[in-house]
Amino acid sequence: MKRAIGCGAVLLAVFLVAGGCGPRTTGNGEDDGGGNDNNQNVNDGGVEDDAFVCDGDRVVCEGVCCEVGEFCWDGQCCDDVSRCGDHCCAADELCMGGYCYPDCGQGTICLDTNDQALCCDSTEICFMNQCLVPGGWCDSDADCALTEYCEVSINACLPIPTSTCEYIPPAGDFTPTVEWTWPPTGGTTILPNHLDVLTAPAVADMDGDGIPEVAFVAYRDSCDGGSYWTGVLTIVRGDTGAEVLRLDDPTRRLGASTAPAMGDIDGDGLPEVIVMGVNWLLYAYELDGTLIWTSEASTREIRNGAIAIADVDGDGLPNIVFGTSIYDHLGNFMCAGVGGGVGGSSAQRAISVVADLDMDGDMEIVGGNTAYHHDCSIYWNNTSIGDGYPGIVDMFDGAGVPGQDLWPEVALVSAGNVYVLNGQTGDVIWGPVAIPGNTGSNFGGAPVVADFDGDGFREIGTAGGGAMAVFDPDGPTQVLWEQPTKDTSSAITGCTVFDFEGDGSAEIVYTDECFVYIYRGTDGEILFQESNNTRTHNEFPIVVDVDADGSSELLVTANICNWSCDTMTGWTGPLRRGIKVYGDVQLNWVRTRKIWNQHSYHVTNVNDDGTIPSPEPQNWMVSGLNNYRQNVQTWGVHNAPNMVGTHFGADTRLCAVGGSIALGLMVENEGSKGVPAGINVGFYRIYNGTESTFIGAVQTADPILPGMIEYVELIYDIPPEDDPIPDEFWFSAVVDDASILEVAIHECHEDDNTVGPIMVTCSTVD
Secondary structure (H helix, E strand, O other), rough: OOOOOOOOOOOEEOOEEEEEOOOOOOOOOOOOOOOOOOOOOOOOOOOOOOOOOOOOOOOEEEEOOOOOOEEEOOOOOEEEOOEEOOOEEEOOOOEOOOEEOOOOOOOEEEEEEOOOOOOOOOOOOOEOOEEEOOOOOOOOHHHHHOOOEEEOOEEEEEEEOOOOOEEOOOOOOOEEEEEEEEEEOOOOOOOOOOEEOOOOOOOOOOHHHHHEEEEEEEOOOOOOHHHHEEEEEEEOOOOOEEEEEEOOOOOOOEOOOOOOEEEOOOOOOOOEEEEOOOOEEEEEEOOOOEEEEOOOOOOOOOOOOEEEEEEEOOOOOOOEEEOOEEEEOOOOOOOOOOOOOOOOOOOOOOOOOOOOOOOOOOOOOEEEEEOOOOOOOOOOOOOOOOEEEEEEEEEEOOOOOEEOOOOOEEEEEEOOOEEEEEEEOOOOEEEEEEOOOOOOOOOOOOOOOOOOOOOOOOEEEEEEOOEEEEEEEOOOOOOEEEEOOOOOOOOOEEEEHHHHHOOOEEEEEEEEEEEEEEEEEOOEEEEEEOOOOOOOOOOOOOEEEOOOOOEEEEEEEOOOOOOHHOOOOOOOOOOOOEEEEEEEEEEEOOOOOOOOOOOOOOOOOOOOOOOOOOOOOHHHHHOOOOOOOOOOOOOOEEEEOOOEEEEEEEEEEHHHHHHEEEEEEEEEEOOOOOOOOOOOEEEEEEEOOEEEEEEEEEEEOOOOOOOOOOEEEEEEEEOOOOOOOOOOOEEEEOOOOOOOOOOOOOOOOOOOOOEEEEEEEEOOOO
């Protein structure tokens, strides 16, 4: 039972009903647009036989005498239990809003395409007008068969809907709003001064409850270049930012300048988090803070950069890669390459990536200008280029012409220049092309690869000391666009990519020393800019469905260092620390995965549940991908619900006696995407034919899938001023009533939410 809100609030009865519309009604009055007019002032419902007389107060009904208190309707004697307004329900039916529906017990009512009522049993759901048993549990479409999609409202695989119901967000309408921040308003009780975050967090569902966790290293920044070696592991909930773990272990302080990674490394089906200690050792932790292992020491000690997880040697077990060092899933040191892979600036920052460059089934480690086999022997080494930051993409054919030949190339940012290298030889195919905006130190950050201009070819994005730029190897100019930025402290900050609108052209998200930006991919126009201070390192914002609400969010880190941001045009402050999560206020950002598990994220490197694929699918060969550091939209990115009201009626059994009317409505989803519980349904009383007055609202109690209906009911207490009770009442209802909440769900049709008006007359049957 739920309580209604608004005028005349009383108990609300909610029953789940699915499918089309096929209730049994037994009146002979007009239905008036699907509603029960309840205007039959019935005493016996039949023709009395003068020769047949019932004693007492009993009435004659088709030659029989009804019991005392019963009335006659359509040749049947009905008692108070069976009465449904002026109708009479059978023993195996329920009265719902003046209509009689089958009583399905613990199951649900489902009506097929012929409006025939079915009773689904407790193991079934009603989906697309039929009873079916849901498929296996899923977290995303990748968990389902090709003919299925993952219905995230119930986490089950279902047949792909045939409906073509879509909502296309308006282009360029970016209105981000803050969903949550860390630290919370009251601060944190453990190491309350360790509030700065430098590297990008890792995001995954660590406990299997469907809500991702966000893991990061928090530290106290003194802005002197050395304070970020005092970090502590912090894990918060993705939907609220509430702390789940704040691990204060003075014997294992962490390096805040090394990006963590998440993945299931122990085979328990849940991801763990791996972080770098100040002693050059890796630590693997469970969500509850249990230390799984401390790694052995590597022969190549590097503390800055990013950790990656992949099955490098093809044995079915994940490996951990940091720089040129490889560890097994237990943290045992295996080997370390001796070429590039330590970073592209004076501070050693190791951001290696993993891919099967030679397509032999084993993975290679690409560390800057060097590629290594899984045994750390050198595959190729281009000594004509300095060390740097790589990404993997297929953007040239075998003849060096822009296009795809299903063999990967390496996009490399090195010493202020952008290159494309042959993935099998390391030879330069394209470049060097200088990063614009050179301010002295212009090293450049880790590259992103995506189709920014929607032409079907891939471009490369990176930022240096003074500009964010997108490079176009197949375009008329080598630089598609550039925008001025401020990163004089390191000039190695990364960026990431997401197609927020689902229009085929990706946007870039980036933070320099003073601002967070969203750039339009086609021309670099700034779609969003807000103050956000950071010392800059290898961090970048990430886009992920961090709260599992079906829409993407933007997650941004900050630390207290301020490199003269108050002198920058547009800077409003205040100085920030920690993490801020943005979502679109109009819910226009399309949905995406609930995971971003490492700095070198490229979708195919991790499964939706945090397990590590073996073998890893080649990203550049997967339809819709061939990108790097870009999250992806799920199936049917523009699929939308279409919520309508149907069979609006009224049960008036208590109208004359108790002074109330039960208004009932079927809320139906005629779209191609399910909706969660909590859809608002507003009820209105209409006076004088036009004047509409809000009388109350209810919310749906369960997810409503395509082709499913839920019954909601509002008990309207007739106000004292209606004395005597009028002959007629007029009501209407609005499904997904946007006037109740600031934001309603997006539907493919927004002009079919109102149902009614219906006319209701109080029953005089007693």
